[in-house]
Amino acid sequence: MQALDVLGEPVRRRIVEELAVGPLPAGEVAEVLHVEFGISQPAVSRHLRVLKQAGVVESTVDAQRRLYSLKPEAVEEVAVWAQRIAQFWNQRLDALETEVARGKSARRTAERNAS
Amino acid sequence: MQALDVLGEPVRRRIVEELAVGPLPAGEVAEVLHVEFGISQPAVSRHLRVLKQAGVVESTVDAQRRLYSLKPEAVEEVAVWAQRIAQFWNQRLDALETEVARGKSARRTAERNAS
DNA sequence: GTGTTATATAACGAGGCGTGCAAATAGGGG
DNA sequence: CCCCTATTTGCACGCCTCGTTATATAACAC
Numbered sequence: 602m603q604a605l606d607v608l609g610e611p612v613r614r615r616i617v618e619e620l621a622v623g624p625l626p627a628g629e630v631a632e633v634l635h636v637e638f639g640i641s642q643p644a645v646s647r648h649l650r651v652l653k654q655a656g657v658v659e660s661t662v663d664a665q666r667r668l669y670s671l672k673p674e675a676v677e678e679v680a681v682w683a684q685r686i687a688q689f690w691n692q693r694l695d696a697l698e699t700e701v702a703r704g705k706s707a708r709r710t711a712e713r714n715a716s
Numbered sequence: 717m718q719a720l721d722v723l724g725e726p727v728r729r730r731i732v733e734e735l736a737v738g739p740l741p742a743g744e745v746a747e748v749l750h751v752e753f754g755i756s757q758p759a760v761s762r763h764l765r766v767l768k769q770a771g772v773v774e775s776t777v778d779a780q781r782r783l784y785s786l787k788p789e790a791v792e793e794v795a796v797w798a799q800r801i802a803q804f805w806n807q808r809l810d811a812l813e814t815e816v817a818r819g820k821s822a823r824r825t826a827e828r829n830a831s
Numbered sequence: 832g833t834g835t836t837a838t839a840t841a842a843c844g845a846g847g848c849g850t851g852c853a854a855a856t857a858g859g860g861g
Numbered sequence: 862c863c864c865c866t867a868t869t870t871g872c873a874c875g876c877c878t879c880g881t882t883a884t885a886t887a888a889c890a891c
Contacts, residue, residue, distance in 0.1 A: 602729070609724025610849085614717070621804035627868060644850055646869055651848095665858045665867045673805040680798035687795050689736035690788045725879090742838060759880055761839055766878095780837045780888045833891085840885070848877080855870070861863090 602682060604675040607655040612638055613648050617671060620658060624670035627660075717797060719790040722770040727753055728763050732786060735773060739785035742775075 608614055612634060619625060619633055631645040649669055652658045657675040661668040723729055727749060734740060734748055746760040764784055767773045772790040775782045 605720075605729065606724050606726070609721050611721070612849090614720065617801060621801045628866095631868090640849085641851060642867095643852080643869075647849075650869080662858090667868065671801075671805055673802060676798055676801045676805065680795060680802055683791055683795035683798055686732060686736045686786075686791045687788060689733075690786060690791065727879090743836090746838090755879090756881065757837095758839075758841095758882085762879085765839080777887095782838065834889105835891100836887100836889080838885100838887080841883080843881090843883105844879105845881105846877105846879085848875105850874085850876100852873095853871090855868105857868080858866085860865085 602678060603655045604657055604678050605682065607651055607657060608679065610648070610651075612640065612645075613652055613657075616645070616648060616652060617657060617676070620669055620671040621676075624661075624668045626663070626666040626668055628666065630669060717793060718770040719772055719794050720797065722766055722772060723794065725763070725766075727755065727760075728767055728772075731760070731763060731767060732772060732791070735784060735786040736791075739776075739783045741778070741781040741783055743781060745784060 608617065615634060615637065616630055619630060627646060627649060628642075630649065631642040634640055634645045634648075635642065649658065649660070653660060653669075655675070657672060658669050659672055661670070723732065730749060730752065731745055734745060742761060742764060743757075745764065746757040749755055749760045749763075750757070764773065764775070768775060768784075770790070772787060773784050774787055775784045777783075
């Protein structure tokens with residue numbers, strides 16, 4: 602799960618969203634981020650590198666330009682993780698509801714302790 | 717999306733996973749994390765506070781202890797975000813496939829590259 | 832009250848991250 | 862060749878976060 606580590610950055614998240622629509626040359630990414638976040642082009646370049654090293658994006662050479670594109674596996678990895686957690690939680694929720702429905706309502710206190 | 721900012725931390729992700737199973741007192745969370753990451757109780761306490769401020773967890777008072785539990789909305793938020801991105805990407809992929817199917821095949825010239 | 836458990840806060844240091852600027856590299860094109 | 866554009870990299874700096882240890886608060890028990 603390298604992806605989540607790297608997506609903690611708002612700027613990088615924005616880049617990912619931008620690339621989700623389709624591949625873009627570094628310059629255009631930089632421009633968008635410059636407008637929205639007020640950061641310089643080299644800064645964006647660095648973020649792109651971080652994203653690349655984390656396997657979130659990849660780049661292609663097109664003459665002098667670098668075309669960056671999203672690697673969907675990475676995003677999917679994040680989605681899977683979050684969904685797994687959500688699922689755990691839902692299971693728990695269902696269990697509680699069942700329990701309550703059965704009338705065992707007054708127990709839940711000592712349930713989780715017992716170390 | 718405060719959740720993603722905060723979930724970039726491995727320790728915090730572990731805490732979330734632990735709490736996904738069910739609520740736990742701070743002490744037990746601290747113990748688990750101490751065993752697995754070798755960090756101290758105060759460190760865990762701080763992570764819990766960060767998670768709380770980000771709306772990922774919440775706590776209730778039970779005598780001297782604090783019971784921490786996951787706020788599923790936060791996790792769901794992350795899942796939704798990631799899925800949205802993934803969906804964008806899938807749309808794009810579908811579009812490309814359609815294009816290729818139409819016979820425009822010979823374009824993908826400089827596809828492969830990396831550092 | 833004193834003592835004990837459970838947890839949070841304070842104070843501090845170390846390290847990492849993100850930034851801008853300036854310079855370097857890569858790839859055209861005259 | 863030399864120059865121009867696109868992008869990356871080197872450097873210095875400030876900030877923010879993490880971790881530890883020591884200490885405080887809260888609630889209970891005696």
